[in-house]
Amino acid sequence: MADSNMADRESTFKNALLSSDTDAAGKALDEYLADKTVLEFVEEVVVKVLDEIGDGWQKGEYALSQVYMSGRICEDLLEKVLPDKTVLxxxxxxxxxxxxxxxxxxxxxxxxxxxxxxxxxxxxxxxxxxxxxxxxxxxxxxxxxxxxxxxxxxxxxxxxxxxxxxxxxxxxxxxxxxxxxxxxxxxxxxxxxxxxxxxxxxxxxxxxxxxxxxxxx
Amino acid sequence: MTKSKMTSLQRVLTTLGHKEPDRVPLFLLLTMHGAKELGMGIKEYFSKAENVVEGQVRLLNKYGHDCYFGFFYAPTEIQAWGGEVVFYDNGPANSGEPFINNIDQIKTLEPPVIADTPVLQEVLKTIRILHEKAAGEVPVLGVALSPFSVPVMQLGFEAYLDLIYNEPKLFDRLMAANEHFCVEWANAQLAAGAAAICYFDPVSSPTIIPRDLYLKTGFQVARRTIAKIKGPTATHMASGRCLPIIDDLAQTGTGAVGVSADEDLGILKQACRDKLTVIGNLNGLEMIHFSREETDRNVKNAIDAAAAGGGFILADNHGEIPCQVPDEVLLAISDAVRTHGNYPQ
Known part of the structure; x- marks a missing residue:
C-alpha cells in the first residue's frame, strides 16, 4: 500500500513537472513533507523523476523544454524549503x-x-x-x-x-x-x-x- | 529525357515529385570547406560574395554533388538584426551575446530592411552569381531561419523558453516581427535565383519542445510563414527528431524535411512517403572519423532504407557539414552514391 502511495506521488510530481505546473509540483512536495524530510524528497523523488525525464529525452519521449522546466521547478521548490542551505x-x-x-x-x-x-x-x-x-x-x-x-x-x-x-x-x-x-x-x-x-x-x-x-x- | 541524362536540377525535382530519378541526389551542404579550397580564413571567406561563389564552384567540381549552397552562416540574420557574430578558425560563426537582453525590447522591435543590410546583400549576390553559373542545371539552395527558431539567437535559449511558457503576448509580437522578416528574406533569395528555401526550424523538433506545444506555436508560425514564401521549402530540424510530427510538418506546406541521425531512416521514409521528401541523415560529426569502408556502408544503408520510390536526397543530418570532415570522406560519399544510388535499385 505504502509503495503504491509512493508511486502515485512520484507519478503526480512527474506529471506536474512535465506539464510545467509549478502549483501542482508544490502541492506534491507539501504532501510528501508531511511525513518525510526534504533530503528524503530529494533522494527518493527529485533525482529519480529527473532521471526518468532525462532518460526519456534521450529516447525521444520528452522534449528539452520539459527537461529544462522540470529542473527549474525542482530548483525553485527546494530553494523555498531548504531552511539552511549551508547545512543541507x-x-x-x-x-x-x-x-x-x-x-x-x-x-x-x-x-x-x-x-x-x-x-x-x-x-x-x-x-x-x-x-x-x-x-x-x-x-x-x-x-x-x-x-x-x-x-x-x-x-x-x-x-x-x-x-x-x-x-x-x-x-x-x-x-x-x-x-x-x-x-x-x-x-x-x-x-x-x-x-x-x-x-x-x-x-x-x-x-x-x-x-x-x-x-x- | 532519359534518366541517364538528368542534370542535378532534374534529378532533384524528380525525387521531390516522389518519383525515381537516374540516381539518388546528393546534397553535400558544405560552407566552410569553401574557405579551405581558397586557402582563406573563415571570416575572410564570408566577407565577399565572390569568395563564396568560387568556393561553391570548386566544391561542386570536386565532389559532383547536386546543389550549390548559398548559405553563409546561421547568424547572418542576427547580424541583420544588429546582433553580434563571433567567428572561429575551426568552426561556423556563432551568434554572440543575445541582442535582446530585456524582453520589453520586443515591444518596439522592428525587422531589418534587407536592402540596407550589407551581409544579406552579399548572400543575395552569391545566389545571383551561382544561379547564373548553374545555367538551369544545378539548384541553388537558400536558407531562412524559422521565425520560431531564430529567437534562440535573439534572446538566448533559456530566456526564449521562458518567453514561450510565460509571456504569450510578447511571444506573439516577436513572431509577427520575425515572420515579416523571414518571408521577405526567403522571397528575396528566391528572386535572386534560389530554387528552394531551407527553412531551419530545430526548435519545432520534439527534441526541443513537446508536440502539443509545437501545435500551438511553431506549427502555426510555419503555416503562416511558408504560405507566404513564393517557392518550395524544405524544413530542416538541424539534428532534431521529427517522426512524431511528420504529419503536422506536411500540413505546414513544406515539401521536404531534413531529418536526424537519431531516428530510423526507413521508418521516417515510410512516414513521409508521398508527402514529404526525406533529406538526410548521415551523422556529420561521426563523418569526421569515417573510414572509406564505413562511408561506403553508411551511404549504402541510407540508400537501402530510404531511396525506393524517390522522395529521398542523401545529405548530412544537421544541414551543415563540419569543416573537420576530410576531403577523402566527402569524395568517398560521392563515390558511394554513384556505386549504390543508381535507379532502379
Whole structure:
C-alpha cells in the first residue's frame, strides 16, 4: 500500500513537472513533507523523476523544454524549503560549471538546476573562454569541472584545457556535455575528458561517483 | 529525357515529385570547406560574395554533388538584426551575446530592411552569381531561419523558453516581427535565383519542445510563414527528431524535411512517403572519423532504407557539414552514391 502511495506521488510530481505546473509540483512536495524530510524528497523523488525525464529525452519521449522546466521547478521548490542551505547543501567537493565559448547556456542552466536540486553547492562561471576558465579553476582549486558546449569547435578546445589543468595543484576531474558529445559518442575520449554526461542527471550521478572516489583518496 | 541524362536540377525535382530519378541526389551542404579550397580564413571567406561563389564552384567540381549552397552562416540574420557574430578558425560563426537582453525590447522591435543590410546583400549576390553559373542545371539552395527558431539567437535559449511558457503576448509580437522578416528574406533569395528555401526550424523538433506545444506555436508560425514564401521549402530540424510530427510538418506546406541521425531512416521514409521528401541523415560529426569502408556502408544503408520510390536526397543530418570532415570522406560519399544510388535499385 505504502509503495503504491509512493508511486502515485512520484507519478503526480512527474506529471506536474512535465506539464510545467509549478502549483501542482508544490502541492506534491507539501504532501510528501508531511511525513518525510526534504533530503528524503530529494533522494527518493527529485533525482529519480529527473532521471526518468532525462532518460526519456534521450529516447525521444520528452522534449528539452520539459527537461529544462522540470529542473527549474525542482530548483525553485527546494530553494523555498531548504531552511539552511549551508547545512543541507554540500560544498565538498568543490564543483564548478562553465559554458565554453558559446552563448547558448541552456544545457549549463539545466545541469546547474539539477545539481542544486540534488543538494550541491557549485560555482557557475557562466560563459568563459579557455584561458580564463583554466585560470579560474586553478585559483578556486576546483576538484570537479563541468563543461558545457554547443559547437564542435568549442568541444575540441577542451583538449587544451585538459592539458593545461593537468598541471594544477590538485586533480581536476573534467566532465563534459552538450550536443557534439551526444552526436559523437567517442568525442569525450578524444578531448581526454574524465567523463561525459548525456543528461543533467548523468552529471549528478557522475559527481556523486567522483565524490565517492575523492573521499576514498 | 532519359534518366541517364538528368542534370542535378532534374534529378532533384524528380525525387521531390516522389518519383525515381537516374540516381539518388546528393546534397553535400558544405560552407566552410569553401574557405579551405581558397586557402582563406573563415571570416575572410564570408566577407565577399565572390569568395563564396568560387568556393561553391570548386566544391561542386570536386565532389559532383547536386546543389550549390548559398548559405553563409546561421547568424547572418542576427547580424541583420544588429546582433553580434563571433567567428572561429575551426568552426561556423556563432551568434554572440543575445541582442535582446530585456524582453520589453520586443515591444518596439522592428525587422531589418534587407536592402540596407550589407551581409544579406552579399548572400543575395552569391545566389545571383551561382544561379547564373548553374545555367538551369544545378539548384541553388537558400536558407531562412524559422521565425520560431531564430529567437534562440535573439534572446538566448533559456530566456526564449521562458518567453514561450510565460509571456504569450510578447511571444506573439516577436513572431509577427520575425515572420515579416523571414518571408521577405526567403522571397528575396528566391528572386535572386534560389530554387528552394531551407527553412531551419530545430526548435519545432520534439527534441526541443513537446508536440502539443509545437501545435500551438511553431506549427502555426510555419503555416503562416511558408504560405507566404513564393517557392518550395524544405524544413530542416538541424539534428532534431521529427517522426512524431511528420504529419503536422506536411500540413505546414513544406515539401521536404531534413531529418536526424537519431531516428530510423526507413521508418521516417515510410512516414513521409508521398508527402514529404526525406533529406538526410548521415551523422556529420561521426563523418569526421569515417573510414572509406564505413562511408561506403553508411551511404549504402541510407540508400537501402530510404531511396525506393524517390522522395529521398542523401545529405548530412544537421544541414551543415563540419569543416573537420576530410576531403577523402566527402569524395568517398560521392563515390558511394554513384556505386549504390543508381535507379532502379
Amino acid at each position: 547543501r554540500k560544498d565538498k567537493p568543490k564543483i564548478a560549471l562553465a559554458l565554453l565559448n558559446d552563448y547558448h547556456a541552456l544545457g549549463k542552466r539545466i545541469v546547474y538546476a539539477v545539481l542544486r536540486a540534488g543538494g550541491y553547492q557549485l560555482i557557475d562561471y557562466g560563459r568563459v573562454e579557455s584561458e580564463e576558465l583554466v585560470r579560474k579553476v586553478k585559483e578556486d582549486k576546483i576538484e570537479i569541472l563541468l563543461i558545457s558546449v554547443l559547437m564542435l569547435s568549442s568541444a575540441l578546445n577542451i583538449k587544451e584545457i585538459v592539458k593545461s589543468l593537468s598541471h594544477a595543484e590538485n586533480k581536476v576531474n573534467i566532465v563534459v556535455g552538450g550536443a557534439p558529445f551526444r552526436l559523437d559518442r567517442k568525442l569525450w575520449q578524444e578531448v581526454r575528458a574524465d567523463a561525459v554526461g548525456y543528461t543533467a542527471t548523468d552529471a549528478l550521478h557522475i559527481v556523486r561517483t567522483l565524490e565517492g572516489d575523492n573521499s576514498n583518496d
